[in-house]
Amino acid sequence: MASKDFTVAIVGGGMCGLVCAYTLKKAGIAVEVFEAAPEFGEVGAGVGLGPNAVRALDRLGVLSAVLTRSEHSSPVLRPFLFVSGYDAQEAIYDQYSVGDDDRGLPIHRAAFLDAIIGISDMKIAHLNKRCVAIQHTHALATASNLSSTLFFSDGTSHRAHLVIGADGIKSTVRKYVVDPLADDAEHNTNSKNKTNLAFSGSLAYRGLLPNSTVVAAGVKIDLTVQPVCFCGIDRHIITFPIQAGRIINVVAFSSITRGDSAAGSLDELPHPWVQPVAKQELAETFQTRGWGADSDAIKLLNCMERPSRWSIHTVDPPLSSYVDPERGIALIGDAAHGMLPHLGAGVGQGFEDVVVLTELLSHPETNLSNLEHVLGAYDSARRSRGNTVLEASARMGRITERYGKSGYSNEEMRTQLAGIWGPVWHHDLSEDVNKAVEMLREKRVFKEAESS
Ligand SMILES: Cc1cc2nc3c(=O)[nH]c(=O)nc-3n(C[C@H](O)[C@H](O)[C@H](O)COP(=O)(O)OP(=O)(O)OC[C@H]3O[C@@H](n4cnc5c(N)ncnc54)[C@H](O)[C@@H]3O)c2cc1C
Structure with a gap:
């Protein structure tokens, strides 16, 4: 029997969507995942998971499966060495040698998905399901009747209380969060949709x-x-x-x-x-x-x-909310904060979204009647961090592409690069979850904690 009185539909079965589906299912929440492609697979080669991404995977209970597929028994990826691209590969800065030995994990994207598929109940996963529209049930305005219908390109539909958009940078779900009129047919015909x-x-x-x-x-x-x-x-x-x-x-x-x-x-x-x-x-x-x-x-x-x-x-611009609480929609991964890849931090931010969202959804006091507030707490806990890493990733690109005669010297590069990964890699997710729960208690959505 499901542990909660609400159902979840995840749009997109990429790295973040599949990990999210696995975690919710494990928590006993009724969840289905809808993937546009005819099979689960990742284009685009390897992915470097930063130390914070590795810790998030550990917290989600999937790290050992991922390690096995990566062919490593523990995280091994050392921090970057920066060298000149021009001629003699002159070393500019070695983050490892300056004492940062926090390790990440390199893995082929397809191997990562295989790892998650290998431990998941794939009966909840549906292929060839491209979500083309979401209709919110306006008529039933009370939170206990929160409900959305997803429409797919093959003419089928699916109804759920909560929609999680994990559909990547070109997200269809995102427009329902950024544009309050997105499910109005007339508005859609007459105006260019906002998608950021x-x-x-x-x-x-x-x-x-x-x-x-x-x-x-x-x-x-x-x-x-x-x-x-x-x-x-x-x-x-x-x-x-x-x-x-x-x-x-x-x-x-x-x-x-x-x-x-x-x-x-x-x-x-x-x-x-x-x-x-x-x-x-x-x-x-x-x-x-x-x-x-x-x-x-x-x-x-x-x-x-x-x-x-x-x-x-x-x-771009970064989103001013990762959720539409009234429509019962939350965004995770690139759908929420698709960023430049220069810090190798995109997936890690997605896994952090999954940790915070799934821990809040599976909290004993979360139910259909307070889901709207729980989504608000997820947004408060995640948005500032996700958007900060998005902006830091753009900054990193500007640094690595300003090296040379008309740009930074070696010394200037070292000054710019020192410590750039620190705030990305060393972050306390428990604090985020605790703050979100505390916020829900202050608003009396959750009961006050009993004093010990
Ligand atoms: C060149 C490059 C290098 C990168 N290197 C790194 C790196 O080393 N480390 C790192 O952390 N990040 C890296 N990134 C970023 C990383 O790839 C993304 O952050 C990550 O893939 C996001 O995962 P996701 O699950 O949110 O989205 P995606 O991986 O994009 O998955 C989205 C899924 O949704 C499906 N979908 C899309 N639309 C629909 C729809 N309408 N209905 C149903 N399904 C749909 C797609 O088919 C796909 O399967 C890199 C990005 C690029 C471009």
Whole structure:
């Protein structure tokens, strides 16, 4: 029997949606997850989970399953080494050697999903279900009748008390949180929907390379030891080892600046978002900014046989709420705070959302009649942190792409980079949950704690 008198529908079965579904199901809450794709899978290679993401996974009870699939017995990912992208790979800053030894976990995205699927009851998961609209039951205005109907592109629908939008950066659910008139048919026909989605000006070329290929190509720096960031002006490359160092995950970033002939412009959203490109585009993009043909960075890029170019989008401006309590909608992950990937912090923020939201939903005093207030408490606990990390990620991109003659010196880079990950990695989630519960007690939604 379900432990709660409300039902939950999760839109999106990516990393955050599936972990959220697993956790709610484990807490005895009636939950279903709806994924647009015909199968669960992740495009886009490896993902580096920061120490805070690892702790969140531990708290959610999925860390050991994830570790097994990552081929590591404990978190191993050391902090970044920053080097010059230009020629001699001159070391700029080694975060590890300055004493930060908090470890993260690198993993292939597909392996992560396999880990969660392996421990989940997949009867609650539905594929080929692209949510195209949400209708709130206006007529029943009391909180105890909070209810929404999800409509899918295959003509089916599903009703639930609470909708969790875990549908990523292009979220359909987000518009129901940012636009109070989103479920008004006339408004939708007559006006452009607000979605708080913007092209960042950043393009990313992604690839997974066997380390043996990288070594054979003459790359001298050992990319299996720790994540490396090659810095320049308007360009940077990050690498980190995954699957026990056999594979190097590479993401090469190039910013579009005014006057660039690269695809797209700052004023428009480039379409399609992901595009295969000719191999020579990659090296040329970096060499035009002075990166030497013999540098490790260019040798590495030349290993990428079939590169694709991603237009990186972000939630911009940051949301002023992650919930619509009256409609019974909450956002998690990229749907709430899709950010630039420069701190490798996007998924971690999503897992933190999952911790706070699921702990509040499964709290013994949460029920259908106070769900609206519980969603408000989730928003208060999570939004400021999620949006702060979103802004810090953009700042990180500006630092790593200002290195060189017309930008920062080594000394200036060190000053800028010192401590940038600290607030992201070292955060007390228990304090967030406790504050949210305290807020609910102060509002007399929850009973006052008994004094001991
Ligand atoms: C180049 C790059 C590198 C990155 N590297 C890192 C990194 O190293 N570390 C890190 O922490 N983060 C990284 N990120 C960010 C990270 O990828 C995201 O934060 C993370 O994938 C968000 O997870 P999510 O579950 O919220 O969304 P997603 O992973 O986008 O999943 C959303 C799911 O919803 C489904 N969906 C979408 N619309 C609908 C709909 N209407 N109906 C039903 N289903 C729908 C999608 O098919 C998908 O399965 C990177 C991002 C990029 C672009």
